[in-house]
Amino acid sequence: MIDLGNLSEMELDVLNELGNMGVGHAATSLSQLFDKEVDIAVPNIKVVEIKNINGELISDVVAGVIISLDSLEDDKSGYLYTMLPEKSSRKIAASLLGMEEVDEEMYASTIMEIGNILASSFCDALAEFMDITLLPSPPSFAVDIPTSIIDSVVSQMAKSSEHIIIFGTSLQTDSDIEVYLTLLPEQGLLEHIVRIVGQL
């Protein structure tokens, strides 16, 4: 078992690069969807003690989409958590559906689909680089503050570790749409990454 508190600089770098590629793919998808330029913030990777997660996430109410990534051989490989601040998610829904007033059900399924598209492209990039098969689960959707949404996933990771790795970044378009992406890798995926680093 890997102690997340003790990952080397190099291992973190590789993880960061991996996340970078994932975000690049996700940004391309978003850009195609809106036919707009998308800016990517410099991504950062953090090893966070579980008790301090609250301070690491934005504090506004977001529309959050959680997707688990399963590899064929191992158990769960990790989770992708897409957060859209309410203002952005409303804008996205209105602009994609071409109407100002969107009913709640339509809104939810639109945002889930966005989460799905972003996560799938992120997932593809990850799988391609690592030469494994990763299957994204169907999305789960909630509107709340980020910690309240993610704590059930964190509880799963907390069974085996005091730390979690958060790879976070944000995407932005000129029409003020903000999207936050986080990858929470599980032990299996991390071990795989560390193995890859060892072969470099």
Place this chain on the structure above:
Amino acid sequence: MNIDVLFISNKIGKAIFFTQRDVIVKSFCSLSRTCSVSDRCQSCAMTEEAKSYLINRTSNSNIETLDRELSVGIGELKIGKRALLEAYGLGSCIGVVLFDRSTGISGIAHILLPGASQNGETKYAETAIEKMLEDMIKQGARKSKIVSKFAGGANVFKQINLEILKIGSRNAISVEETLKQKKIPILAKDVGGEVGRSVMFNPLDGSMIVKYTKGGLLWL
């Protein structure tokens, strides 16, 4: 950045005021459901009373100050006396408070998982409650006077496709069973639902304030 916490209890209701340099910056009030001024209190008998206390500092039997705020991170527990206890961002997690009215010693735990831990980790319900009870007794609390309140265990998902996300109700059951097994009376609880919560506990009157992430307060 020193925040002082005032607790006011008079004939119209109860309120907690957070003040900075003698100016009220935030308030939580038991009248919030019936009060026409939502969110930020403009003026009412309670606010006026707090303001005049901040200016004159004359002793007022309706006003008490809390020594500090103690906020717990996920999976942690904290114990204090005359401290406002806080747990933020509870989704499926549960904020459990134990308090001993006779001594004022109280504790809060931010519980992440149901069941017990093999090696004393307080993120598990049973382990956290046991440890909190032990620590409080060590600090002078009396077991027979200890009572409890808890809130959390929501399922915030509108669409749920992952079994593991349904952990909130299991957490709530585990907390309740542990408290019953330890014979700690449960004075109030607010569990389940679809909205995340933050909780505060005021040891001066034993009230738990549940703040829903989408607005709304509940005093337990």
